[in-house]
Amino acid sequence: MDNVRNHRSNPAEKFELFGVQLPKLRMMLLLIGIALALFLPLVVANFAVFQMTQVLVYAIAVLGLNLLTGYNGQFSLGHSAFYALGAYTAAIMIDRYEIAYYWTIIPAGLICFVGGFLFGLPALRLEGLYLALATFALAVAMPQLLRYEHFEAFTGGVQGIDVFKPDSPIPGLSADRWLYYFVLFWGVLLIIGAWNLVRGRTGRAMIAIRDNPIAARTMGINTALYKSVTFGVSGLYTGIAGALGAMVAEFVAPDSFTFFLSVWFLVGMVVGGLASIPAAIAGGIFILYMPNISESVIGVFFGNDPSAKALIWVAFGLFLIFTVYVVPNGLAGLVRRFVIRYAIRRGD
């Protein structure tokens, strides 16, 4: 077995960028990323830690969507509903049943897995825009269901539910930093999971279905099962993000989970790049910071002219169009092109 592996050496090793072998370069970048993720929160202020935590939460949700769209080719505008489901599961468990916060993540994920799987079954028959409409319906219906008066005993109705931020068990570590590491733990776990998933048998099946469903079926892949399972896994990721998001925001309400949240996930995914795991983090960063940057830009240009506040979305929209111009295949696509363009093949 070992022999075989040695024999088929990784072709990427033959290429180098900036004088470093590609696999090594990737490993170096990964280590830098891990170091930043671990130590940066210790030196920045609590508020910045809080923002980084939110980036991670959004990144997990975008990753969930990316598994579905990027790897499996199914389109969804309904992920705000899974995010809401996860968030409410955690909030209800903590608030109504006084269960410790760390026990709520897995149930939230599982409920969303089941929800995603069940939704995936009928969605099998739908493609493209029709699937978009079905998922869109899910996203639009969710806030209405959360407000529905007969569920009020559970959901808190229009008033929502307060979730208290967990205290840090480590003395000297602020609650914000603790929550960050808690979210980071789940983020890393889910990223490793996704990485294994897309590289294994399942992942190849998912990608085959995306690229050519008919050929995939001919090869004996159970497309129906794989598509539904992918929907479930995607829901699981987004649901866990929702549960973590509820703890970060310390509050859930129907207004937190409007259809627009799905739109932001979609934007984050496309800007980051399809079918790429690191792209999810770029997407999370974009979702969180870009509106703030747009707001600052308007502030810089118009000072304290009150009317200019209405232009924030104009700025954001222009940034978005500009981003698509510069990186039509997302940031991940840009990196890929950069590598292909500049990597140098070493002589054998």
Place this chain on the structure above:
Amino acid sequence: MDLFLQQTLDGLATGAIYASLALAVVMIYQAIDHFNFAQGEMAMFSTFIAWQLIAWGAPYWLAFVICLIVSFIGGMLIERIVFAPIHNAPVLSHIVVFIALTLIFNAFAGFIWEFTIKQFPSPFPSELPFETTLIGPHELGVVGITLVMLVLIYVFFRFTPVGLAMRAAAANPVSAALVGISVKKMLALGWGLAATVGAVAGMMIAPKVYLEPNMMLGVLLYGFAGAVVGGLTSPAGAVVGGFLMGVLENLAGTYIIGSDLKLTFALVVIVAVLLFKPAGLFGRVVVQRV
């Protein structure tokens, strides 16, 4: 029984609104093979242009015509300026640009015209020749205009060389180019026409729901649903889908589930319809060649 009749007719009246926007949705779908999320906001913006002209003293029909012309040119410009450079980008990148356009039009309208609701005049007489409280003159007029637009669009795509060329360019750009159709021109023309149809829809909708930047948010939702249920390749299907949405939500809200879940209910019904007719009620089933 009275209530049933009234709710059904009212549903048809609201449905006409959805249908008119659904037509614009089908128009753009036929022309570019995508659904344009910004369609609603573009229609809203066009309507504001007409409103501004009227506020400056222009007579209704002059404002109407100018608005259509401006929308047509505006639609073409959007295609040429915004979409031509990213013609080869993936579909999802296009969708993100649609979203960006939605945000821009919405915010820009809010910036110029503020958010207080505006009255928009109806072109129809204020009294019906017969006495009834079941349906208003504007509502009846909108139903009529929607049907007229439907016939025009049907004839355009079915019988005119330009319409056929446009469908060809959207369905199979390479083959279309090979037989001498300028795909570029067709795309721009498609955008222009879709914006024009949207503008008509906007001017029909505004007198009923009042003009403000968020006017189209809900209408687009139902219009989109109507178009998909009817079948995106069929203008008649889209109109039927729009009417169906209007009637369905009213009857569901009145008799079945109450007004606080009627939207959810309507959407569930749509998804159920799609499960049995995945290409919509009147859509053409696309057979893929392997």
Place this chain on the structure above:
Amino acid sequence: MKTTRLWASAAAATLVLGIGSAMAGNAPGVSDTEIKIGNTNPYSGPASSYGTIGKSIGACWNKVNADGGINGRKINWISYDDGYSPPKTKEQVRKLVESDEVAFTFQTLGTPTNSAIHQYMNKKKVPHLFVATGATKWGNPKEFPWTIGWQPNYQTVGAIFGNYILQNHPNGKVAILNQNDDYGKDYVIGMKRAMGDKFDKMVVKTETYEVTDPTVDSQIVSLANSGADIFVNISIPKFAAQAIKKMAAIGWKPVHLLNDVAASVASTYKPAGIENAIGIISVDFYKDPNDPEWKNDAETAAWNDFMDKYYPDGDKLNKMNAYGWAVCHTMKAVLEQAGNDLSRENIMKQAANLKEVKIPMLLPGMFVDTSPTDFYPLEQMQMMKFDGKRNVRFGPLISAETE
């Protein structure tokens, strides 16, 4: 070893920060020349129509600064967009408090959005002043001593309508239309409170609408069909106007009680058709500057001047701009009263000790009044009836004290 040191330094850093913010003296964001005030408003998204409140308050501070500021200090108004999304509000408010270091927040807008920061502000002991929502929960000084509301709460208005119905139409049949969110539901709770067990007997039909609904025609038809002769309409101007128009179209003519949010000649009755709106009974606490009633009123004239000069792009037909002007003056009064002791404690204390303060654009005879146990600054309203030209006030100022 290295990590231990890192943990330790991190701990020390948190400790220092903790002490820094707890130090006595002026609040963060206050200097000899400046007071930093934080705010969030929905400047984007489906709720962006409310954004004009934040804009008009910003314009009001521009005027205050141009007139020399408050005790020589200029107001630095930092207002962020939250798109009416609670998680975004949380982020923006933390940015205001921890990064921009504002002295306090003022008029953060929305119920769910303020709910998201309610705990945070009170834990941090940062004044969370005059929030822009009419929910009842903002007046709870025992549990939340750092949060205070401003406008008469929604339940109060509901209760005023409930009492009116009991007194004037004890045998009436009531139909209700309300927005399906906290605002719409709170009015109904207030009505229930006032009417007690009569509520279930008298209310024959309730319908709701979503803000995303294109029209409320279907709801009006259902309500009319219920045979009700009293209609309580709890909706924003757009849907109120649609309702009035539809009622005229189908010939339903009940006693129409319209909530304060939509009680405006310019932004509701005119679009709905003036003749259709005659006889509508509503309630309000501040002057609608477009109502001919206030044509020669000095306060309204001052507001008009302000709009022309400092917020020329603002829509004068929108009475929310008068609301912004009035609440801005309430804040100004608190800061003037606080003098040079601008610690967070004192600012909060002064906000809770406003004794019959006169604020421009409130209805004649009305005051802002608070005490350490009364965190409801405005509790009075007056009923009015539209006569085809103006909203004619009738009856005394009513206060439905919130228990």
